[in-house]
Amino acid sequence: EAGVTQFPSHSVIEKGQTVTLRCDPISGHDNLYWYRRVMGKEIKFLLHFVKESKQDESGMPNNRFLAERTGGTYSTLKVQPAELEDSGVYFCASSLLGGKNTGELFFGEGSRLTVL
Amino acid sequence: DQQVKQNSPSLSVQEGRISILNCDYTNSMFDYFLWYKKYPAEGPTFLISISSIKDKNEDGRFTVFLNKSAKHLSLHIVPSQPGDSAVYFCAARERGQNFVFGPGTRLSVLP
Numbered sequence: 001e002a003g004v005t006q007f008p009s010h011s012v013i014e015k016g017q018t019v020t021l022r023c024d025p026i027s028g029h030d031n032l033y034w035y036r037r038v039m040g041k042e043i044k045f046l047l048h049f050v051k052e053s054k055q056d057e058s059g060m061p062n063n064r065f066l067a068e069r070t071g072g073t074y075s076t077l078k079v080q081p082a083e084l085e086d087s088g089v090y091f092c093a094s095s096l097l098g099g100k101n102t103g104e105l106f107f108g109e110g111s112r113l114t115v116l
Numbered sequence: 117d118q119q120v121k122q123n124s125p126s127l128s129v130q131e132g133r134i135s136i137l138n139c140d141y142t143n144s145m146f147d148y149f150l151w152y153k154k155y156p157a158e159g160p161t162f163l164i165s166i167s168s169i170k171d172k173n174e175d176g177r178f179t180v181f182l183n184k185s186a187k188h189l190s191l192h193i194v195p196s197q198p199g200d201s202a203v204y205f206c207a208a209r210e211r212g213q214n215f216v217f218g219p220g221t222r223l224s225v226l227p
Contacts, residue, residue, distance in 0.1 A: 045215065
């Protein structure tokens with residue numbers, strides 16, 4: 001069974017440009033999360049989808065960030081326009097919903113974003 | 117304002133000895149706690165968890181202890197192995213599955 005996959009693994013862009021990160025969760029996982037780790041600090045929550053609905057987007061830093069999950073399958077996270085402080089590793093994670101949910105998140109390998 | 121704190125950024129332990137990683141939290145609404153391990157250039161992987169109704173959970177060489185009154189949990193690894201060298205994240209879940217992570221502790225197990 002395929003795990004959580006993220007693309008691209010690394011993106012280098014200029015300040016002001018746009019980047020779109022993609023996440024494919026484990027098949028059948030209704031919960032999808034985006035997290036960010038900046039400069040080796042804590043892994044910070046950005047938002048949570050349940051199927052195609054945004055359950056919690058309290059961690060989104062500002063309106064330059066837009067996350068979508070059309071059809072409740074894969075998700076994209078767009079940063080437009082990118083700023084220097086957006087640099088970091090963006091992790092996507094997924095988990096089951098309901099009685100089988102032990103609380104375990106399955107993480108992807110992350111997309112490293114470098115804004116110059 | 118960090119709700120989950122790991123005050124030791126790094127820890128070095130001799131192979132075969134016990135590794136103790138600590139985590140403190142401030143939110144009394146957390147009901148589920150997890151430890152994740154992360155190798156370089158990889159995503160975090162789930163290691164072990166504990167519910168707030170328990171004070172200990174053991175899985176092989178890994179044991180997690182929870183002290184609710186002190187809002188403190190710890191991960192014990194015994195015996196430590198070089199392959200355990202990684203960054204360990206403590207995480208806590210509020211109701212509604214919103215996970216909060218600590219900043220991580222880098223464990224180095226020396227051969």
